[in-house]
Amino acid sequence: MNSYVVIASPESNAWHTARASKRHVIVLDPLRAPDAHSLTPLQPPTEGDPEHAIPRWAVYDCAEVPGAVIAMLRERAADDAIAPFAPLAVILAAPHAEPGDWHLFGLNLHSDATERTAADLIEAAIDLLDARQATLVLPWSDPTLLTLCERLGSVELLCAQVALHSSQPHAAVLMRRRGELRPEGLARPDLSADGEDDLALSLDRLRDRIEGGSRVFLEVDAAHAGRLAVREVAP
Secondary structure (H helix, E strand, O other): OOOEEEEOOOOOHHHHHHHHOOOOEEEEOOOOHHHHHHHOOOOOOEOOEHHHOOOOOHHHOOOOOOOEEEEEEOOOOOOOOOOOOOEEEEEEEEEOOOOOEEEEEEEEEOOOOOOOHHHHHHHHHHHHOOOOEEEEEEEOOOOHHHHHHHHHOOEEEEEEEEOOOOOOOEEEEEEEOOOOOOOOOEEOOOOOOOOOOOHHHHHHHHHHHHHOOOEEEEEEOOOOOOOEEEEEEOO
């Protein structure tokens, strides 16, 4: 069983929801010197190079200031564990205006992470934040997208093409906990979301449906393992 470290202000909702979680979690205050010192080792090194780890102040000195830093440890930590910690993965979370709505970003995985690590951390972050819903930007080629659909039932596609400093097309998705009511909509086998067809054309079609007022959901294709299906709720 993994342990998690959550760094958040004691006055924030993230602090209280993390402490109330049933997961094994260590909650730290970034303004308390001994806790703040633990921020540096909680940043996994970039491409395995420890000299390029993110400085502990960086995530609190950027345009999108996180309400919480959430780290997954490699194994369950002792109840009295103190820094330094060895994280397997880290993600940042910023609150939206509406209570219970969060944006997850800055996902950073250690070289030892598996294909399931990112989804494990994202799912844990939603739980630790007691999030009603959370947004996230992921590459279409990332298997994490399929895994999240498997675990959550579906994710809503907010934007089919996100402009980032990357050669890969990204999607912005909205995640809700499994079991929450969603409009039924209609299956759209003509809208491909798995990249096997012409990906650029598929993303243009998905974008057009969203801009036309439709809500588009991505789900696991029951007829084809490992593929995403599209469901559209027309306006």
